[in-house]
Amino acid sequence: MISVENLSKQYGATTVVDGVSMVIERNSITVIVGTSGSGKSTLLRMINRLIEPTRGRVLIDGNDTTGEPAHLLRRRIGYVIQGHGLFPHRTVAENIATVPRLLGWDEARIRARVEELLAVFQLDQGAYAGAFPHQLSGGQQQRVGVARALAAEPAVLLMDEPFGALDPIIRAKAQDDLLDIQRRFGTTIVLVTHDMDEAFRLGDHVAVMSHGRLLQYDRPAVLLTHPADPFVSRMTGVSDRAMRLLSLTTAGEAALPGVSDGPAVAASASLREVLSELLWRGAESAAVMDADGTRRGYLTIAAILERGRPG
Amino acid sequence: MSTRTALTVPRLRRLDPLGALLAAAGAVAAVFLPFVVLKSNRIVPGDPRALLEVLPAWGALGCQVILICAALAALRVSNPRVRLGAALLGVVAVALAVAAAGDALTPAGNKVVRVSPGAGFWVLLVCLGLMATDATTRMRPGPGLRVLLLAVSIAVAGLALAHGTFDHLSVMREYAVNADRFAREARQHVWLALGSLAAAVLVALPTGILCHRVPRLRSGVLGTLNVIQTIPAIALFGILMAPLGALAAAVPLAAALGIRGIGAAPAAVALFLYSLLPIAANTVAGLKRVPRAAVEAARGMGMTSWQILTGIELILALPVILTGIRIVLVQNIGMVTVAALIGGGGLGTFVFQGIGQTAIDLVLLGAIPIVTLAFSAAVVLDALAEVLDRARQ
Ligand SMILES: Nc1ncnc2c1ncn2[C@@H]1O[C@H](COP(=O)(O)OP(=O)(O)OP(=O)(O)O)[C@@H](O)[C@H]1O
Ligand SMILES: [Mg+2]
Helix, strand or coil: CEEEEEEEEEECCEEEEEEEEEEECCCCEEEEEECCCCCHHHHHHHHCCCCCCCEEEEEECCEEHHHCCHHHHHHCEEEEECCCCCCCCCCHHHHHCHHHHHCCCCHHHHHHHHHHHHHHCCCCHHHHCCCCHHHCCHHHHHHHHHHHHHCCCCCEEEEECCCCCCCHHHHHHHHHHHHHHHHHHCCEEEEECCCHHHHHHHCCEEEEEECCEEEEEECHHHHHHCCCCHHHHHHHCCCCHHHHHHHCCEHHHHCECCCCCCCEEECCCEHHHHHHHHHHHCCCEEEEECCCCCEEEEEEHHHHHHHCCCC | CHHHHHHHHHHHHCCCHHHHHHHHHHHHHHHHCCCEEEECCCCCCCEEECHHHHCCHHHHHHHHHHHHHHHHHHHHCCCHHHHHHHHHHHHHHHHHHHHHHHHHHCCCCCCCCEEEECHHHHHHHHHHHHHHHHHHHHCCCCHHHHHHHHHHHHHHHHHHHHHCCCCCEHHHHHHHHHHHHHHHHHHHHHHHHHHHHHHHHHHHHHHHHHHHHCHHHHHHHHHHHHHHHHCCHHHHHHHHHHHHHHHHHHCHHHHHCCCCCCCHHHHHHHHHHHHHHHHHHHHHHHHHCCCHHHHHHHHHCCCCHHHHHHHHHHHHHHHHHHHHHHHHHHHHHHHHHHHHHHCCCCCHHHHHHHHHCCCHHHHHHHHHHHHHHHHHHHHHHHHHHHHHHHHHC
16 A cells, blocks of 8 residues: 655745645556646656655555665666666566566576566567567567566556557557556556546546646546546546446446347446447347356446446 | 670779779889888988899799789779788788898898888888778678787787898888887887876766766866867977976975976876867767666666666766777877877887988888787777677667
């Protein structure tokens, strides 16, 4: 758990982050959004003390982060930036081994961890362990950047626009991978992005910032149904907010008991996807199926539309 | 046979432009310029002799055949290995010819007569040398091979010198008279060049790092070093004479250490000052080249400033810093020559003595090793920078 308490940063007379307080739950993904210059990166970088706050404090699992030298704190917190920041003169394996080396792990343990991470990130050991970063594609470089940040099994991972430089298809894949990783390692992730779709897709909680202030920090559905500020509605988008809301619920969660002879849809699909499928097929209802092929229930267009309205 | 002619005709039309120039210059030199100059003593004007006059008939014929082959290779062969082989064979041929001329023209036991290589020899040597360099460049040898080629060339020349092949030539006559001093001045030359370089690295590297970290300092510091760079060497020696002389007079310890207004001390200080800018400026440029994201990520992962500097920044900047060191070393090897003027020693001593006595052979005794040293330093450091840059992309 990360507690941010009344955190502020001033440069001279300008306040860049203004009294931000928030509690970030363990094993969750929190996404910070906001316009350019709203202080997102500054807030993130105050968590691992790349920037020292002017006022306020950060507690991780109840311990004040100022209780130890900053570089030791940072070795326990993963950090990923846009443009990956891989070391061009070190191989992929050496890049990934950076923090374990700093922590003085023995070679066998480092090698085992590097192999594990290469496998998790679908990078073939033989082809990529000895490769240099410039020999990889952009998507592969980004994956190595995330693998490197996770190498020492940090409980917390900070990501500043990690997928900003990727094309839409690779980006969607990277987002899926991140969700997998988060489930597998149980990492607490704080991620900054400009992309609202990314925020709604990844975030268990979304924080909206403007001019250094935290306007709202809540579950994505609440941001849509109960925006605390007109700026929040503008950020989340007014024109397609109903569809956004539908995308936050899965077919499995919304399924009604009963059967349907309409098309079969996966329980993991979002209501937005099911609605689109029904419109496309000209059907009124769909059968919701679990991954193992058992029937979960059914959905009608009317039931879906019901879910697209604020509570 | 007919296909062969058909193949050679278009090739004839495509003469290699550099090869044509070199072959023409070499031909003119071989025919019209004296191959050696015979002097009755070391300072009187000499008596020119052509290649044919100084060698026995078979020797002159053999040498000419080899030179014609080299010219043909320069004109018509495109394979760089063949061109290099022909050029090196030509170099060996003219070197042996000039050595043989020295032996033939020197009466037994006579130490007064001087046989100097003539303009014809030098032009031929330069043409063949350019042809060899050009062929080597076209072969794109890796850094290791370049250093190996240099080492082999120097070893062959050294063996020939040690064997006494050229002992009857005027430059080696000057060497025989000055052998003790030559070793001492050569050591002094290398010592001044390398010592001032080492001291400059120790000062300029931290200065460059500081200028990179504190941008406010950059323009002031580099500007000051730049001003030093524009002072002519002789003027800088003059400027340093007064304070170093005063220091020696005031502090006996300084005098005991050999610090005086003239001599090696002002020379070393001047070289040191000249060396600062290229190294500091290249350190700044090299550090600027380091990707910001890499440094940011390093900090974010918990590397200390020292770990980032030594493990990331300096290593990525090293090829650029080495380029600065190469500039300085080559520049120093040349500039130490001028140090002889203020009693600093070094191979320049022979150059300036030779000029004073109008003894061109003595000038060459100083100049040839200086050029060889500078060339070797450039080749070795270029190779080193390339090796590092390649490994670290
Ligand atoms: N070292 C600094 N000195 C002065 N002002 C700064 C400094 N660093 C950041 N700022 C200012 O603080 C503000 C917030 O910066 P920050 O990088 O946190 O914004 P951001 O929300 O991450 O923006 P972006 O989306 O463009 O990355 C900006 O207006 C920026 O100009
Ligand atoms: Mg930012």
